[in-house]
Amino acid sequence: MKRIAFTTYSLCFALLGLLAANFTSSAQSAKKYNVLFVAVDDLNDWIGPFGGYKGIKTPNLDKLAQRGIVFKKAYCSAPACNPSRASLLTGIRPSTSGVYHNNQPWRPVLPDAVTLPQYFTANGYAVFGAGKIYHDTFNDSASWPAYFPVPRSPIPAKAPVHGFEHFDWSPVSATDEEMGDYSIVNQGIDFLKKDHDKPFFLAIGLTRPHLPWYVPQKYFDMYPLSDIVIPKIPANDLSDVPQAGVAMAKPKGDHKFIVEHKQWELAVQGYLASITFADAQIGRLLDALQRSPFSENTIIVLFGDHGWHLGEKEHWRKFALWEEAARVPFIVVAPGINAGNVTSERTVNLMDIYPTLVELCGLPTKKALEGMSLVPLLRNPQLAWPHPSVTTHGFGNHAVRSERWRYIRYKDGTEELYDHDKDPQEWKNLANDTKYVAIKKELAKWLPTVNAPDAPTKKETEE
Ligand SMILES: [Ca+2]
Numbered sequence: 001m002k003r004i005a006f007t008t009y010s011l012c013f014a015l016l017g018l019l020a021a022n023f024t025s026s027a028q029s030a031k032k033y034n035v036l037f038v039a040v041d042d043l044n045d046w047i048g049p050f051g052g053y054k055g056i057k058t059p060n061l062d063k064l065a066q067r068g069i070v071f072k073k074a075y076c077s078a079p080a081c082n083p084s085r086a087s088l089l090t091g092i093r094p095s096t097s098g099v100y101h102n103n104q105p106w107r108p109v110l111p112d113a114v115t116l117p118q119y120f121t122a123n124g125y126a127v128f129g130a131g132k133i134y135h136d137t138f139n140d141s142a143s144w145p146a147y148f149p150v151p152r153s154p155i156p157a158k159a160p161v162h163g164f165e166h167f168d169w170s171p172v173s174a175t176d177e178e179m180g181d182y183s184i185v186n187q188g189i190d191f192l193k194k195d196h197d198k199p200f201f202l203a204i205g206l207t208r209p210h211l212p213w214y215v216p217q218k219y220f221d222m223y224p225l226s227d228i229v230i231p232k233i234p235a236n237d238l239s240d241v242p243q244a245g246v247a248m249a250k251p252k253g254d255h256k257f258i259v260e261h262k263q264w265e266l267a268v269q270g271y272l273a274s275i276t277f278a279d280a281q282i283g284r285l286l287d288a289l290q291r292s293p294f295s296e297n298t299i300i301v302l303f304g305d306h307g308w309h310l311g312e313k314e315h316w317r318k319f320a321l322w323e324e325a326a327r328v329p330f331i332v333v334a335p336g337i338n339a340g341n342v343t344s345e346r347t348v349n350l351m352d353i354y355p356t357l358v359e360l361c362g363l364p365t366k367k368a369l370e371g372m373s374l375v376p377l378l379r380n381p382q383l384a385w386p387h388p389s390v391t392t393h394g395f396g397n398h399a400v401r402s403e404r405w406r407y408i409r410y411k412d413g414t415e416e417l418y419d420h421d422k423d424p425q426e427w428k429n430l431a432n433d434t435k436y437v438a439i440k441k442e443l444a445k446w447l448p449t450v451n452a453p454d455a456p457t458k459k460e461t462e463e
């Protein structure tokens with residue numbers, strides 16, 4: 001009898017406990033932030049809020065910047081799609097994993113990695129991805145309970161301008177609706193129109209402005225050739241760059257071809273048109289969020305996966321350690337944390353996205369993430385932040401970027417040093433000037449101490 005009474009008592013307590021737990025959990029989930037995670041492929045700093053190209057038309061990114069915090073000195077961990085995305089989504093740096101290039105599948109070398117979307121799923125979030133989040137060929141089925149792949153964009157009937165696969169630009173006779181990115185964004189819009197009983201993590205990855213720069217004519221028309229300004233480069237800019245850096249620039253490849261075939265203005269026009277096309281798609285997605293019931297409690301993170309050279313250092317594309325390849329657009333909207341329309345000049349890295357989102361959303365702290373939570377900067381963008389940003393390109397080659405300096409050290413020990421206070425274009429390499437020995441030593445402290453050997457490669461044609 002006594003025993004039964006005790007059991008009933010315990011049961012009542014247990015029930016009360018359960019009710020209380022339930023109440024707390026529903027109260028918490030009502031407050032939980034959603035996440036809209038937007039990756040834009042090959043978008044450099046030529047957008048309104050980052051000021052890389054005067055005259056660029058990015059009205060939607062401008063509007064987003066007004067609502068958020070613009071990290072003006074944001075850098076990728078690696079200047080290539082696969083290592084940049086794999087590292088930011090796993091929290092494991094390229095120099096730790098050995099995934100340095102686009103031809104190295106990352107999952108086989110990181111079988112136990114819990115990716116950012118996996119971590120959100122494990123913590124009760126509804127997770128959905130569409131478009132290019134990982135590098136195309138190495139998407140990760142473990143990351144996505146539901147996923148919409150990248151549709152093929154229209155390819156114009158005419159042959160590429162100079163026969164380099166992917167390296168081409170041209171208006172296409174297609175409507176926005178016929179472009180792949182339009183359908184990717186539609187997936188996001190449809191998701192936002194639905195009810196969600198759980199907080200969500202929605203990842204949308206745009207493929208423009210990645211090459212080829214094929215977008216509808218109207219976007220090219222916004223940039224008449226007569227108005228195009230090509231990057232200014234001094235003669236012999238590479239003469240003070242060590243051989244390892246010159247090899248990354250490959251001046252006798254793309255750049256020579258572009259100049260000889262009078263394609264520079266046309267290429268710049270194609271990139272600008274592709275950026276404005278991407279901006280229009282981003283606008284559709286952000287407007288859908290604004291119209292949805294989730295507008296007030298959704299964190300937005302928008303970033304480019306690395307920068308892009310359009311002739312600076314006689315270099316094209318990414319795949320290098322200079323400012324143009326390493327700097328990325330990075331905007332965060334954090335409702336309730338930051339009122340928006342602010343910029344931060346602190347050096348941050350895309351590796352910081354994972355721990356930042358974990359903290360903002362109140363998830364349990366995730367161990368062994370190599371980035372740093374930026375929540376203190378979201379609260380106070382001017383906070384002192386003595387954490388230089390590291391970018392790695394290939395085994396043993398790194399750049400360390402502080403608020404003032406860029407220090408590059410290649411695997412053979414050769415170096416570059418640029419003073420951004422005096423030389424924002426990185427034209428004058430100061431590394432061999434003895435005046436800067438102490439500066440270099442200070443920056444070198446941030447070089448990764450682990451340099452993992454190259455992960456196995458797989459044939460890869462995408463550039
Ligand atoms: Ca990319």
Ligand SMILES: [Ca+2]
Pocket residue numbers: 236237238239240241426427428429
């Ligand atoms: Ca130079």
